[in-house]
Amino acid sequence: MGTEHAGPLPEEPPISRLVLWNIDFTLVDVARVTRAAYAEAFEKVTGQPLVYLAQTAGRTDSEIFFEFLARNDIDSEQAVDLLPAFTEALGTAFARRREEMVANGRALPGAQEALAAVARMADTVQSVVTGSIMSGAMAKLAAFGLDGYLDLAIGGFGSEHYPKASLIQFTRMRAEEAYGRSFPEASTVYITESVRDVEAACIGRAAPIAVVSGSATETQLRAAGARRVLPDLTDPRALVAAVEEVTSGAGRA
Template structure:
């Protein structure tokens, strides 16, 4: 069972925006005036879109991405004490994680566009990290598309636990169209939650058969998981 983090399990957008702005200006010397869509994107994708939208050129002989991710981690770490005041766990997130954790032979982790240090901090701020095996998760610090991160996470789970985690039994839960598409490419069954900017119809058009309004009904989530894993093509 794989989870996206932002707007699926937590909402810390205010703190994240401030960290992005500080890290971007530190690395480029230019203020971050124009933001970019973040849903379903990795931090590396977001950085390069920031460059394009703010018309900031870079030296073709240098790679500013490692400096940006380092600066982003440092900037976010300085703001960790603001997460609970300015952010929140998404409604039902803790109960949903606990309910899934009680399923037999089920392992939970994350596939997120956020770099690892920031992902761990986001979850820990709201006591959600204890439900997840973050040692095998897929993070934005790996600089791979999310479809690849889903596959890598499955392989790491198999290596760490010494057993198979079949594609047909792998589920990815997220609120974004791009993540639903990534799940389909990465051979996981998407379960979508209408907790971000995407509508139910947009999520279904992207490939989500199972769509929930939110995470406040653990039984509805478990029913969707059972349907997705027992018969991935079921409606």
């Protein structure tokens, strides 16, 4: 009997790089508008004014809402039931504040050029993993013309009510499904200014690149696990080099 020859082996899907961005204090600073939106949504849902704020860096909007309840002495037994109403009210509050974002906020220096530079990298997809709810995140990015560089359909948002480490993993899976190709852990990058986000990236198996544009220092960001630390986003070539390095064989731990 002749030897049977199997058909050609199926081709492995090509491997691509996935670059994920935090939004607040990494790409934009709309802190004043965000505080106003939180206050409006909180009072609408609870009937009480938002007097005491909470730390927001590296946290999701749902986490922030639960702390608002605790810090403002509001019975939190119904917190889970109140969360969907808060999320909806927060989205409405952000949608009404686009002009206010432009007037009282800003894209951080180099943000647009950095996104454009990553968009030009071969075999690279970029999206966001943010604590903001989806509608709020889209409003923040659109206010400064940054949304066109990102595939927001695959992004991870605070409205999903998962920690950021899980959002990173979910976003990677969504990218593979949407693009029909592999985005390995070693080819995934998370760019942020927050210590908590750097830690989340390490847990979520993405290489953290930190930017010193928030309250954390370079020393704190490196201690948290940042693979590279940039002073800001004003040097697109330095950013691209950092992304290439941490996703190359030589740059992997």
